[in-house]
């Protein structure tokens with residue numbers, strides 16, 4: 024029989040399990056702390072529990088964790104990229120970036136991805152499975168324990184589509200923001216989506232204070248549908264309507280990710296159209312010169328064109344920045360490391 028996923032359990036659920044095992048209530052608190060704060064990978068490391076109890080727990084429960092398969096550190100800015108191995112041998116990626124205000128981790132939410140965006144390396148080898156709440160959390164624990172740091176901010180922007188793994192992502196958010204766990208406030212978390220509109224409304228109902236980040240990448244349905252298949256189902260106007268509602272309800276500004284692809288999304292006309300679509304919205308645009316991946320022929324614009332693009336947005340009163348590209352020497356963008364590894368590159372760690 025499969026052992027239960029103890030790290031995905033809320034405290035009340037864990038307390039219930041402990042009660043059934045006739046353990047005193049303080050034990051649940053101890054175990055919860057080991058799992059949620061310290062992020063230990065084995066019951067054997069729970070040194071304030073008896074050996075007998077540790078072995079009983081191991082019979083009933085499994086701790087889903089991430090072990091480091093490969094680690095790359097950028098010589099330019101110290102960005103760290105991990106390739107993690109999960110308990111079942113699947114591989115996922117996370118990236119830790121250092122900013123003035125603290126450490127941000129970019130976590131994966133699925134193994135592979137179903138969205139098939141043309142410029143992205145994550146969907147190339149298809150969708151494998153959803154991550155459990157514990158497996159999303161374990162990326163943070165593994166990075167913190169390896170680097171000896173506290174992560175202060177989280178972006179759900181790694182491999183996978185968070186809103187396509189809705190329930191597990193919601194449980195992860197509850198666990199990570201719990202004051203007896205890592206206690207990272209929703210205000211320091213961003214969730215990035217390719218735009219699954221009905222799930223944005225589901226998220227809205229949760230009334231969370233997290234930042235909604237939309238991978239927009241194009242100003243009209245024609246271009247967007249050609250690079251993001253999800254747009255054929257939920258068009259731009261429908262998507263922006265959901266964003267407006269989200270911003271109205273939470274008073275949080277929406278963040279739009281916009282990849283500048285030479286000759287496809289970076290033209291002056293695109294900039295003008297984008298400015299008119301986002302007019303009067305509570306938002307910020309993050310321009311990302313596309314990361315060139317080996318698997319497609321998309322190219323970054325020349326820096327003059329990036330400047331022109333941002334200039335047009337600003338002239339129209341749209342708040343925009345060009346995203347600082349961190350970890351450019353270590354392939355620190357979605358899916359690239361996992362794909363390389365699967366192609367058989369040797370591990371460096």
Ligand code: SAH
Nearest residue numbers: 142143180183184215216217238280313314
């Ligand atoms: N599925 C979610 C989150 C994962 S992708 C989403 O679509 O938002 C994280 C971000 O990286 C997204 O904005 C995605 O569009 C972007 N991205 C993927 N590949 C890229 C590339 N080659 N260059 C620039 N941005 C890329």
